[in-house]
Amino acid sequence: MxxxxxxxxxxxxxxxxxxxxxxxxxxxxxxxxxxxxxxxxxxxxxxxxxxxxxxxxxxxxxxxxxxxxxxxxxxxxxxxxxxxxxxxxxxxxxxxxxxxxxxxxxxxxxxxxxxxxxxxxxxxxxxxxxxxxxxxxxxxxxxxxxxxxxxxxxxxxxxxxxxxxxxxxxxxxxHRATYAERIRLLQALKSIDQRWEPLVEEAIDAFEVDWSRRTELAVSTILAVLKDTLAFKVSRTVKQNQLVFKSGRERIKSELMVDFEDGLRKLEVQAQEQIRANFRHHVWHMPPDSLLGKDLFSEEVNQALGLSKRQLALVGMAAGAASGATIDLTTAGHSLGAGALIGAATGGVLGLVGSKALAKLDIDRAPGTQRFTIGPVQNPRFPFVLLDRIVLYSARAMNWAHGRKAADEEAPDKIPDKDIRRGGFTEALSAQQQRDLARFFSSARKGKPEREEECREIIRGILHGLAASEIDSRADL
Ligand SMILES: Nc1nc2c(ncn2[C@@H]2O[C@H](COP(=O)(O)OP(=O)(O)O)[C@@H](O)[C@H]2O)c(=O)[nH]1
Ligand SMILES: [Mg+2]
Incomplete structure (x- = not known):
């Protein structure tokens, strides 16, 4: 039957x-x-x-x-x-x-x-x-x-x-099988009995359609988190009399900076949650040495991910010139003279990514009050770091076998995010792709993202590469 x-x-x-x-x-x-x-x-x-x-x-x-x-x-x-x-x-x-x-x-x-x-x-x-x-x-x-x-x-x-x-x-x-290996196993099921072929074929088609839909969703999540993060700002309006002393100002600045960084962390976590759910993970032990377990603004993360200095200098100039901006993005932290920009020298307050300030502080003065604003992100490296990290997270979500969980604590296996690549994914893109991203980032900062379709294509390409990349289980057999 x-x-x-x-x-x-x-x-x-x-x-x-x-x-x-x-x-x-x-x-x-x-x-x-x-x-x-x-x-x-x-x-x-x-x-x-x-x-x-x-x-x-x-x-x-x-x-x-x-x-x-x-x-x-x-x-x-x-x-x-x-x-x-x-x-x-x-x-x-x-x-x-x-x-x-x-x-x-x-x-x-x-x-x-x-x-x-x-x-x-x-x-x-x-x-x-x-x-x-x-x-x-x-x-x-x-x-x-x-x-x-x-x-x-x-x-x-x-x-x-x-x-x-x-x-x-x-x-x-x-414990190691990736999507590609699951599909190969199902393909082999076709051959065990002719009567099965059409049935299994249909199942495989459904799997593939579903997988590409999920990948597309992940691409959208990534684009959205980049836009949201780059447009993100925090502000606070303070009465003049609270600012009589310099210490009052410093306190507000540092509190606002904490809010700013936390806001960015939260946006990242929300995007991660969407991607995790999209690839149907509930139980997920993060290996302690994974870059994904480290703070977004930590030294390790910033050293491992994002573009190299050289690449950054190249795309920075391209993006700046093309968008007609007067700011040299590679030195944004130093050169934005206007307002109350805090550069590397006082970076403790504004947080550093690769020795450049993460964002600048603006103070709007009105009679009796001052409005402090931090954001949007000015650091040119940060969006590349963030993109690399969310791609790393996606790699894990896409390739982490669902049958692998509790056992990991006793028998730590290879960590997929280490297998796939050391360093950033963006580093491996073509110069043109890096420039498109840089252009997208600098325009998204102003809330008017350009090159969005090009970037969607770039991110799609990276994710498709991840699913196809083989963390070859047979190598261990
Ligand atoms: N290292 C490793 N452990 C595995 C693998 N498959 C199963 N295990 C472990 O073997 C034990 C028994 O697995 P389980 O799936 O419950 O086996 P069942 O009794 O046949 O259903 C669990 O501790 C699993 O984590 C694998 O591919 N690699
Ligand atoms: Mg069992």
Whole structure:
């Protein structure tokens, strides 16, 4: 019986990584995964729903209870077909086989099988029993070699044993798999049975459409946070009599600066939240040494991200000249003489990014009051740093496997944001792209963004590159 949507029952021993595989494939990081065996007690169906439509279903199972007994029974049937259905009919009333009957139910109903094995362990007799048992069900089946400890010496043995009984054998690391690897696994599912091809093809199409829609949303989020951040200002109006003493003024300045920086931090966090939700992450442990865990205005972040001095000088001049601005953006902190600009010399108050003031302070005097304003951001490097950081965050959101969570504390794996690139993404862009960005940034400061479409294209290009970039899990196997 052909189902309307592909259903896949995930089989294998406790702790082989079944639930992790399901979590990663369905992008569901709320599935219970545990070091202790037996966390999954009953089978559960995890549908992938796109646009309100179920496109594929994975059934996470606890694994067989009595595989040897089932195999013996299967072998005794002598050529009979539909063995899973027959077994259930014969054992329905036997409490000893309650669990096994429940496990075989979806298989009897037409689900395909994905066997998950931990390829880092030696093959045991019970593994061979299970492999043979699943072969005898005659359902379309694929085996996944998960590798829990990076021990590779048994992999060939596993591959030999599995390829005799399964239509497809794939390496798949539930903790490292990227979007591209998930799609490749689904592609391979097509080949396990011809009847599956159109169904799985449809599911893959839905995944791809959904993914590009999410990527597009992330691009919009990034453009929006850049615009909001660059137009951001804080002001406070103070009565003249509060400013009699210089200390009063200094206090207001520094309070306002705190508000300004906090406001920028908040805009960044909001954008991060949108991107995180967009890529369906709920549980997310940030590695302590990640640049994403550091303060936006910290030295580390500013050194690692953004353009180089040289690149900045080049785009700064281009943007300044093209927009007809009188300010040399590369030295904005020093050269804006008017008003109460605070440059690097008093930068403690206005915050520094790469030794240039983050923003300037303006004071508007009216009879009896003064209005203090900090912003918009003047520092030419800052938007490049911010863009790099939100791209870094997106890289993590796009490539962080949903099946990977609690385990990380005990076994810190590679950190994707380090794998992808050291330093800034913007640094690697072409000079023209950097100039377009610089132009966009300097105009967004005035609330009239130019080159927005060019920038959308640039950001889109970076994000597409991230999804395609492979943090190759097989390199570790
Ligand atoms: N390092 C690593 N650990 C994994 C991987 N897959 C699963 N695990 C860990 O193995 C344990 C059992 O995983 P789980 O998915 O609950 O296995 P299940 O019992 O077969 O469902 C958990 O501690 C997982 O975090 C993997 O690809 N790499
Ligand atoms: Mg489980």
């Amino acid at each position: 052909a189902a309307k949507i592909p259903r896949l029952a995930i089989m294998g021993h406790p702790n082989a990584g079944k639930s992790s595989v399901v979590a990663t494939l369905t992008e569901n990081d709320l599935i219970a995964i545990d070091k202790r065996a037996g966390t999954t007690i009953e089978s559960a169906v995890y549908p992938v729903i796109i646009d309100g439509r179920v496109v594929i279903e994975f059934i996470d199972t606890p694994g067989f209870q009595n595989p040897s007994a089932i195999l013996e029974w299967f072998q005794a049937q002598d050529g009979k077909r539909e063995l899973a259905r027959a077994f259930i009919q014969a054992h329905r009333a036997d409490p000893l086989f309650d669990h096994d009957c429940a496990l075989l139910e979806p298989v009897a109903d037409g689900a395909a099988i994905i066997l998950v094995v931990d390829g880092s362990k030696r093959i045991k007799e019970k593994d061979r029993v299970e492999i043979e048992l699943l072969r005898l069900t005659a359902r379309p089946r694929m085996a996944i070699l998960n590798n829990l400890t990076n021990q590779t010496r048994y992999m060939t043995q596993w591959r030999d044993a599995l390829s005799k009984a399964f239509n497809s054998v794939r390496d798949f690391n539930a």
